[in-house]
Amino acid sequence: MLGDRVDVSFDARRAARADKSGHAAAGLPIAVVHAESVEDVQATLRVATATRTPVVTRGAGTGLAGAANAGDGEIALSLRGMDRVLEVRPDDLLAVVEPGILNAVLNERLAEHGLWWAPDPASRAISTVGGNIATGAGGLLCAKYGAVRDAVLALDVVLADGRLLRVGHRTVKGVTGLDLTSLLIGSEGTLGVIVGATLKLRRIIPGETCTIAATFTGVRDAAAAAAAVTATGAQPAIMELLDAASLAAIHAHLGLDAPPPGTAQVTVQTDGATAADDAAVIARVLTGSGGRVAITRDPTEGERLLAVRRAFHGAMERLGTTLIEDVSVPRSALPAMFDEISRIEREYGLVIPTVAHAGDGNLHPNFVFEAEPDSAGVVEVPPRVWEAADALFRAALALGGTLTGEHGVGTLKSRWLADELGDDQWEIQRRITGVFDPDGILNPGKVFLR
Amino acid sequence: MLGDRVDVSFDARRAARADKSGHAAAGLPIAVVHAESVEDVQATLRVATATRTPVVTRGAGTGLAGAANAGDGEIALSLRGMDRVLEVRPDDLLAVVEPGILNAVLNERLAEHGLWWAPDPASRAISTVGGNIATGAGGLLCAKYGAVRDAVLALDVVLADGRLLRVGHRTVKGVTGLDLTSLLIGSEGTLGVIVGATLKLRRIIPGETCTIAATFTGVRDAAAAAAAVTATGAQPAIMELLDAASLAAIHAHLGLDAPPPGTAQVTVQTDGATAADDAAVIARVLTGSGGRVAITRDPTEGERLLAVRRAFHGAMERLGTTLIEDVSVPRSALPAMFDEISRIEREYGLVIPTVAHAGDGNLHPNFVFEAEPDSAGVVEVPPRVWEAADALFRAALALGGTLTGEHGVGTLKSRWLADELGDDQWEIQRRITGVFDPDGILNPGKVFLR
Incomplete structure (x- = not known):
């Protein structure tokens, strides 16, 4: 079904074990799927659901919490090849992009229109927009210009069973039902696979x-x-x-x-x-x-x-x-x-x-x-x-703080998550993952492991 | 248990039927509970859960979609009396408030510190901060200064069974688990009762x-x-x-x-x-x-x-x-x-x-x-x-737009909700309400009615 997008080479599988945290999953994933389209992602998830195979979604592998590390018995689903800019609208200050585009590459493209996407993780030259969204990334400019959560209008998401969902709005304002866009931002691959994003842009700041x-x-x-x-x-x-x-x-x-x-x-x-x-x-x-x-x-x-x-x-x-x-x-x-x-x-x-x-x-x-x-x-x-x-x-x-400001929980901080959330909230969050992913095949053992 | 906070007078019950939309619920609620504390809210919810009685949370009743209208067999839970400012921190640009404070009253208090909370619905003189949050309110200044969703750091929420949950952060950045704060913003009383809010403030803009x-x-x-x-x-x-x-x-x-x-x-x-x-x-x-x-x-x-x-x-x-x-x-x-x-x-x-x-x-x-x-x-x-x-x-x-930019769905737009969300997303959203409220006692028939 997926042809040569399925990569079972040792090198690819080994690379998918680790991210930039230095931490790696135990064992090797079954395969790396190099998705080139939404349909590829849907096909992968349908196979995964049918066979109850865990899926670990991956961008450029620059995460610092282990969330994209794939190990024994898992499919590593790489979206790095889905890197097109589908639409730029200077009049509406938005862009529609695929998840695999690098943050810095996107911003080069937007600069031609006098625009930029504000989230600027230190990894921006090597990290993907989809990864930025999946971790709720921040960066250096956040105090003035906001983090990812302030800069995404809408998302296209493939659910665990392969269905495609579109959440959010192309409008500045919109309160139709629950804010699933915000719920997906920072969900670290546990709710769905982000295959498209409508980004809220700014004009390049004039002056010195x-x-x-x-x-x-x-x-x-x-x-x-x-x-x-x-x-x-x-x-x-x-x-x-x-x-x-x-x-x-x-x-x-x-x-x-x-x-x-x-x-x-x-x-x-x-x-x-x-x-x-x-x-x-x-x-x-x-x-x-x-x-x-x-x-x-x-x-x-x-x-x-x-x-x-x-x-x-x-x-x-x-x-x-x-x-x-x-x-x-x-x-x-x-x-x-x-x-x-x-x-x-x-x-x-x-x-x-x-x-x-x-x-x-x-x-x-x-x-x-x-x-x-x-x-x-x-x-x-x-x-x-x-x-x-x-x-x-x-x-x-x-001191009134939090475990993670911008890197996410992944595997490295999952054992402290309930300390911060409290048991009741931890349980509610875990049950929400079950609404999206009843069989528990999306990034299992990440974030919500105890 | 709640003493004279329980009001069964005809006038109070009649007033709780309607909001500013001009629309009203059928019949009269059983009683209006005028909560004065988080404990009052918890006690009300425990009784409601034990007796499977629907609860309709209410601020100042200025909504324009019918979400706060209470009718036959329901408890109207008014938070209007919980109107204290608990903390103002100019150094951290945050305030902690109870939900019943009027938006304009809060902003008068913040002005003494050179601060303001940006969401400015046209109803700001008569609407509560809790109601603003529950509807995800906007206003006139949104294009430059953001809506409610951009201006809340953390929430205290009483669940349907009376448990108190604290979600979000006091920090500018924070990606610990799923963003339940954003999920609660605009949830129109279907997920929990917002009893406290940590608000993200701005300094009053200097100049002409x-x-x-x-x-x-x-x-x-x-x-x-x-x-x-x-x-x-x-x-x-x-x-x-x-x-x-x-x-x-x-x-x-x-x-x-x-x-x-x-x-x-x-x-x-x-x-x-x-x-x-x-x-x-x-x-x-x-x-x-x-x-x-x-x-x-x-x-x-x-x-x-x-x-x-x-x-x-x-x-x-x-x-x-x-x-x-x-x-x-x-x-x-x-x-x-x-x-x-x-x-x-x-x-x-x-x-x-x-x-x-x-x-x-x-x-x-x-x-x-x-x-x-x-x-x-x-x-x-x-x-x-x-x-x-x-x-x-x-x-x-x-035209790529949405049913509601800032008023919410309530009863008046619920029949069109699935048209915008699609059936799959509608169903996921409804199931998320079930995670918070398994017995379906929180504002039933609002938002997710078909």
Whole structure:
């Protein structure tokens, strides 16, 4: 039925075991289906339902929670080949796309129309729009321009039994029945296979950008300064925070002079008609909070300042194996959360370099450890690191935060899900998956495993 | 158990039969429970579950789709008395409130902190935040500042069996499990009783506002001009359109000179740092589209121009009985939708004065008819008007639109719900209500009735 879209090669099956979390599923999937059309997806799901075979949907495999990892007895359904832009409507500020298109490629195409899709995960050059939607991805610009949940109007979804459902609206407003579009955003492959998306676009922001880099003698001061920026009401487009371990690692990675020990950095970018005024206000706040501030209206110099932040993941890869976490706290709790991370570093004898999207309170603590990869190149996270991650999650929840701001639950955080949701909500969520997928063939063991 | 919060007086029960749609439930509810606390709501739901008694949740009764109307054998559960602001956090841009507070009262309280909650239904002076959430309300400012779905972080919900559930996050980002907060927004009392809300706030926009009123020789030209404004990329805070019948009725209502026959009006307000520049661009587009344009930066004069729009509902009440509809279309389809309304007026021999939130494509056609109220003051919509409404809904769907942009489905639009959703989605939505409410006691017969 699916012909050569069914790939049973060892290499394809091995690649489908893992995502960018470094974690992998046990065993190998039966096959990888490289879907080229909605009909291919429907055919795959019909076979899966008839044979009660689990299906793990996959985009570019850049997830950081293991949700797209396919293992023994499972079909890996790749949508990467469905990457067309079907419609761009500047007058209605919407685009209709297939799920496999890369975020950055879509935005190049939209730029020709003076448009953009705001969600900008750090992985945007290598991650798909469908994956962004399935995880409810965020990014650097979220505090000002919103996350995926704010940027999707409608979805086409293939159900577990192969039926095609269209949910949502092409209109800005619409309250006809329950909001299944929002329910599908961030559902990590447990409700259906997203085969099309109607995206809510913005016009490219006219005017200059201003960039500020401020260094602080400690991460707590940097975090307090970032919280103070939020409290003034000035709205950064980007506000990123690098703690001392991150900054030192990045400087080493980029061949820059080592920063003084303990130095943390806040990088801010403002845009739009008020970019210069906002930057001036923010620079004053950062200076008043003890920061050494550099500010520029030159785009090239601005990109140079931001390049330090953008080198974070590369620098981490050189430190060893990392478990990348993703807690989020109310913005006023950023300093307290960094205190907790320091405490956990001491208690567990770990180094946890942390970058934060400080404009929205989302932190990525990176647990660094030594481990030998297995024959498939996959490493297991040591128990001590999981214990420290457990302490991190509990600290975030105690501060009014959440386990995951933008990466999702997948396999890596499923054991903590009920801690955050409570048993009653966990059970209701699990039952909702049963409405969409009564046989439990869609990404079983992900998200809702206990 | 509930003492004097249980009101069995005839007047209270009669008032709970109807909302502002003019439609009423058959018969009288058993009682009105005036809840004063979450515990009162829980006690009510426990009794309801034990006795399988339907519960209709109610705020201020300003709904326009009949969703809060309670009839024979039902409990009307009023949350109007739960109206406290529990927390305001300017640093985290959030507030925690009880559901019964009026939208305008909340915004007065928030203004003391330099904050506001953006959803601004035309009913904001008389409608509750809980009702706004339960219907997924919109308003005039949505195109620029979003609707309810963009402005709620978390909800406290009492389930049908009396359990209290807390869904969502206090954080800007959060993707832990399924987005039940969005699912509850606009669920019209079918999933649970919203007893608390954590709202996403904005800072009051600094700077001036500019107001533009433009008149056109026909509604089609006015609609085309509004669509042209959207297509330029200039972002109005408010863009309202009044067709000729509306404008004439308002002028008569306000004692102003009658406008020339056929005259339609577009009223625009811009705000923020670029208010004057945006207004200049928009005025040029409106003039270029054939409009006679007045523009002002004076707030008093601006309010005078907007007062014409704000008098719409008062003017309609003087025309006779109205059925207020709420279709929404992609913004580029506004002119075509007005053509369809003209066609329906001719075909059904009706006058359908229409106001549109032209910035987001949401139209409120008012079907005016003569009818005798029954002994309870309630009128039945004549079959011919329903037939015209049916034609309106089909026209909106054919243009890529939706039945309801912001009022909800309730009882008045439930018979068309499956036409928009399709049978498969309708069934999935109905089954989701069963996960929350297995005995079907929450607002039965609303939304999902066929």
